[in-house]
Amino acid sequence: xxxxxxxxxxxxxxxxxxxxxxxxxxxxxxxxxxxxxxxxxxxxxxxxxxxxxxxxxxxxxxxxxxxxxxxxxxxxxxxxxxxxxxxxxxxxxxxxxxxxxxxxxxxxxxxxxxxxxxxxxxxxxxxxxxxxxxxxxxxxxxxxxxxxxxxxxxxxxxxxxxxxxxxxxxxxxxxxxxxxxxxxxxxxxxxxxxxxxxxxxxxxxxxxxxxxxxxxxxxxxxxxxxxxxxxxxxxxxxxxxxxxxxxxxxxxxxxxxxxxxxxxxxxxxxxxxxxxxxx
Amino acid sequence: xxxxxxxxxxxxxxxxxxxxxxxxxxxxxxxxxxxxxxxxxxxxxxxxxxxxxxxxxxxxxxxxxxxxxxxxxxxxxxxxxxxxxxxxxxxxxxxxxxxxxxxxxxxxxxxxxxxxxxxxxxxxxxxxxxxxxxxxxxxxxxxxxxxxxxxxxxxxxxxxxxxxxxxxxxxxxxxxxxxxxxxxxxxxxxxxxxxxxxxxxxxxxxxxxxxxxxxxxxxxxxxxxxxxxxxxxxxxxxxxxxxxxxxxxxxxxxxxxxxxxxxxxxxxxxxxxxxxxxxxxxxxxxxxxxxxxxxxxxxxxxxxxxxxxxxxxxxxxxxxxxxxxxxxxxxxxxx
Numbered sequence: 001x002x003x004x005x006x007x008x009x010x011x012x013x014x015x016x017x018x019x020x021x022x023x024x025x026x027x028x029x030x031x032x033x034x035x036x037x038x039x040x041x042x043x044x045x046x047x048x049x050x051x052x053x054x055x056x057x058x059x060x061x062x063x064x065x066x067x068x069x070x071x072x073x074x075x076x077x078x079x080x081x082x083x084x085x086x087x088x089x090x091x092x093x094x095x096x097x098x099x100x101x102x103x104x105x106x107x108x109x110x111x112x113x114x115x116x117x118x119x120x121x122x123x124x125x126x127x128x129x130x131x132x133x134x135x136x137x138x139x140x141x142x143x144x145x146x147x148x149x150x151x152x153x154x155x156x157x158x159x160x161x162x163x164x165x166x167x168x169x170x171x172x173x174x175x176x177x178x179x180x181x182x183x184x185x186x187x188x189x190x191x192x193x194x195x196x197x198x199x200x201x202x203x204x205x206x207x208x209x210x211x212x213x214x215x216x217x218x219x220x221x222x223x224x225x226x227x228x229x230x231x232x233x234x235x236x237x238x239x240x241x242x243x244x245x246x247x248x249x250x251x252x253x254x255x256x257x258x259x260x261x262x263x264x265x266x267x268x269x270x271x272x273x274x275x276x277x278x279x
Numbered sequence: 280x281x282x283x284x285x286x287x288x289x290x291x292x293x294x295x296x297x298x299x300x301x302x303x304x305x306x307x308x309x310x311x312x313x314x315x316x317x318x319x320x321x322x323x324x325x326x327x328x329x330x331x332x333x334x335x336x337x338x339x340x341x342x343x344x345x346x347x348x349x350x351x352x353x354x355x356x357x358x359x360x361x362x363x364x365x366x367x368x369x370x371x372x373x374x375x376x377x378x379x380x381x382x383x384x385x386x387x388x389x390x391x392x393x394x395x396x397x398x399x400x401x402x403x404x405x406x407x408x409x410x411x412x413x414x415x416x417x418x419x420x421x422x423x424x425x426x427x428x429x430x431x432x433x434x435x436x437x438x439x440x441x442x443x444x445x446x447x448x449x450x451x452x453x454x455x456x457x458x459x460x461x462x463x464x465x466x467x468x469x470x471x472x473x474x475x476x477x478x479x480x481x482x483x484x485x486x487x488x489x490x491x492x493x494x495x496x497x498x499x500x501x502x503x504x505x506x507x508x509x510x511x512x513x514x515x516x517x518x519x520x521x522x523x524x525x526x527x528x529x530x531x532x533x534x535x536x537x538x539x540x541x542x543x544x545x546x547x548x549x550x551x552x553x554x555x556x557x558x559x560x561x562x563x564x565x566x567x568x569x570x571x572x573x574x575x576x577x578x579x580x581x582x583x584x585x586x587x588x589x590x591x592x593x594x595x596x597x598x599x600x601x602x603x604x605x606x607x608x609x610x611x612x613x614x
Contacts, residue, residue, distance in 0.1 A: 005348065005362045005397045005398075006394050006395075006397065007347040007362070007397075007398075007539065008347070008348050008361055008362070009359075011357055011359065051539075053350045053352055053530075054350075054530060054532040054535075054537060056528065056530040056539075057528060079555045079556075083555075089355075090355070093355035093356075094352075094355060095357075096357070214556075241552065241554070241560060242551075242552050242553065242554055242555075244526070244527055245528065248392060248393045248394075249389055249393075249524065249526070250525060250526050250527070250528070250544070251524065251525030251526070251544070251546055251574070252525070252551060253552075254570075254574075256498065256573075257577065257578040257581045257582055262393060278561060279560050
């Protein structure tokens with residue numbers, strides 16, 4: 001029997017802090033125990049429980065790609081007491097991490113296909129992991145298109161990476177901000193993600209669409225994808241329910257008999273449609 | 280399975296002996312009009328004149344609050360002290376009823392279906408369950424409706440059935456056998472009685488087969504709203520339940536050091552599934568009542584092949600607005 005304590009976090013050194021947007025930070029974390037770091041493996045889509053000792057744990061995805069070794073990254077918005085405590089940490093200080101938990105995006109099945117990423121707001125982090133995974137193994141995939149929307153220009157996260165993707169000839173990036181969120185020098189789109197997607201008019205041919213965002217964005221994006229001819233088998237999303245344990249015991253995150261922490265967080269639209277509407 | 284006889288006096292002497300050897304003994308103790316499992320130091324404290332204790336015995340393996348690990352912070356650095364298994368005493372739980380003993384199987388299912396839960400498993404490993412068959416029941420008992428019975432041996436290490444002047448002892452597991460073999464002088468030969476004659480008669484209230492058939496396909500049924508209209512969301516049902524295992528993880532901070540705690544929680548609480556954003560997938564009490572029943576009677580059987588109910592009836596006894604689970608299940612089975 002496995003004698004390890006699944007509730008005991010790894011100690012992580014905050015190696016680098018990036019202020020992405022107002023109240024949004026990215027932490028690059030390195031395992032304090034070198035051996036644990038070397039043995040650590042994860043796949044795109046998985047998440048973890050991040051500890052601010054003295055306040056508790058919060059659930060975020062692993063926002064860095066498994067192709068980038070030696071560290072993991074998480075991006076979070078300062079909202080509750082744990083994220084506020086994490087946001088106070090400085091480079092060189094220690095926090096906790098348990099994971100990786102949950103299922104993964106089926107990157108192997110997607111080989112040879114075009115990838116269309118559609119993200120809204122703070123939901124780019126779970127997708128950033130997949131995007132970099134695809135770009136770091138670029139030869140495995142066809143066209144890579146990214147549609148990313150945020151409330152305002154200031155709220156766009158990963159600004160440096162957006163620039164990098166924009167400049168890459170092998171990536172089609174479309175950014176948009178909600179009406180009123182633009183600045184005088186904004187060169188991207190103005191409008192909500194579903195309508196910009198319609199304008200983008202991507203071909204569903206041999207293409208997988210990965211959609212992450214607030215529930216309202218997902219709700220209005222699915223019909224557009226359907227109209228464009230995307231079938232449910234080729235649409236993927238992630239669910240983000242409240243969690244405590246991350247390993248299917250604490251009883252919070254289930255939707256019907258499916259546990260977001262075990263059977264998710266990645267669901268195809270086919271799987272999503274089979275779930276009772278309680279998420 | 281080995282069968283023996285033990286007299287009441289020998290039983291008390293045996294428990295005293297087990298206590299003297301350093302085992303922590305939990306047994307029913309009466310206080311006012313309530314009986315609950317307490318850590319006892321003398322068999323004089325034991326009270327067996329009850330139909331059901333208020334709380335189940337699950338806390339011996341899943342304490343109301345327990346420390347998962349401790350931390351100390353110093354100059355931005357952190358050190359951790361892991362869960363200490365060496366402080367868990369050898370424990371004997373005496374006097375639980377078969378419905379409580381049976382409750383440890385679903386608990387173990389939840390705590391082990393994917394990854395083993397160290398604190399729960401270490402406590403279980405050191406716990407021996409000496410159950411006592413039921414000779415009386417009340418209108419809330421419905422073990423016989425969920426495949427249990429007043430003399431059911433499932434989950435117990437030893438099951439004692441009160442017979443004339445003493446007990447029939449059924450020795451069910453190796454753990455039970457080693458506790459008996461160590462003190463075999465307290466035991467006598469198989470009394471050769473028909474156990475059934477001494478048990479309470481618990482009427483079957485609904486057809487489990489019908490319930491199983493219906494409940495997995497009724498997520499959208501109006502019955503959840505009807506049944507839960509008076510539910511207060513107080514969570515008492517979950518706290519007294521022998522199989523409810525939902526928990527919260529909380530920080531117990533004292534300046535620069537502290538503990539990460541696991542605490543009982545309840546799916547009936549309105550904040551249980553609330554997101555930081557304010558979105559709540561189960562925002563209505565009826566959704567939370569549905570979760571409670573479907574988890575126990577549909578999701579658990581589907582995912583871990585064990586039902587989350589042993590028919591002890593505690594939730595119905597504890598409910599401040601008289602919601603009776605057996606009545607509600609009967610209603611569903613008859614739909």
